[in-house]
């Protein structure tokens with residue numbers, strides 16, 4: 001059972017009821033005559049008692065203050081959700097996703113301001129189109145709303161673009177194909193006195209660094225601290241050997257960052273490739289305001305920067321991106 005403000009949802013915007021207009025709805029009305037229908041018998045607008053009636057939705061005048069208790073599978077429950085999705089104004093890009101002129105580019109995609117607002121705006125469009133697919137008679141009524149929502153999403157995307165470094169996106173794709181190799185080569189003789197397995201520690205630092213770069217949680221250019229954090233975690237409060245271990249991690253990772261940078265530079269000059277991506281909506285979490293993003297920060301950055309076209313009907317974007325980025329995207 002859920003409480004739905006049917007009067008608010010259905011009255012204000014001339015929404016077409018389609019076949020649902022023939023659905024009977026129960027409510028309370030003043031004893032005299034056929035007045036406004038109320039969802040709750042104790043509504044303040046009902047002055048002189050009330051009686052319960054059952055009328056067709058199409059002819060009913062619904063109280064804007066009342067909520068109607070509806071079963072989850074009542075045909076009007078889903079319809080009210082669909083209409084609300086199409087009415088909800090999407091996030092205003094001017095305030096939520098305006099680029100900060102002082103912001104430095106080359107930040108990891110995850111930290112780029114406005115990514116969240118843009119993904120929310122995308123989600124609103126995707127859910128809007130899904131609502132129209134479910135209740136097809138809404139199409140004409142919904143069209144200008146869908147166009148406006150898509151415009152909001154596009155403006156929000158454009159606000160994100162200058163804040164994501166395309167070179168770093170390619171560098172992350174280059175890192176994805178790297179292997180740890182023989183990490184022990186950078187270990188000093190004295191590592192035997194560290195009191196832990198030096199090679200295992202370096203492999204762990206490498207794996208952490210690799211995962212953070214590939215997911216876009218860290219910009220490749222600024223990824224060394226992530227690898228070093230594995231050393232701090234392994235040594236805990238112990239200081240003996242820690243600085244040597246940090247040096248080893250630096251010797252291991254710094255050339256790899258440089259290698260990724262060179263790979264990105266070489267690839268950037270090559271012609272791009274086209275690919276398609278189904279844009280996933282944000283997922284509703286346990287709390288309605290906390291939504292999970294199925295896209296990694298890197299994938300979101302790629303979509304923002306390289307989107308060439310989007311078909312909201314199918315929810316698919318066409319991307320024109322450097323080859324390693326396309327390959328990495330296809331790998332999932």
Ligand SMILES: [Zn+2]
Nearest residue numbers: 038043063066
């Ligand atoms: Zn009422």
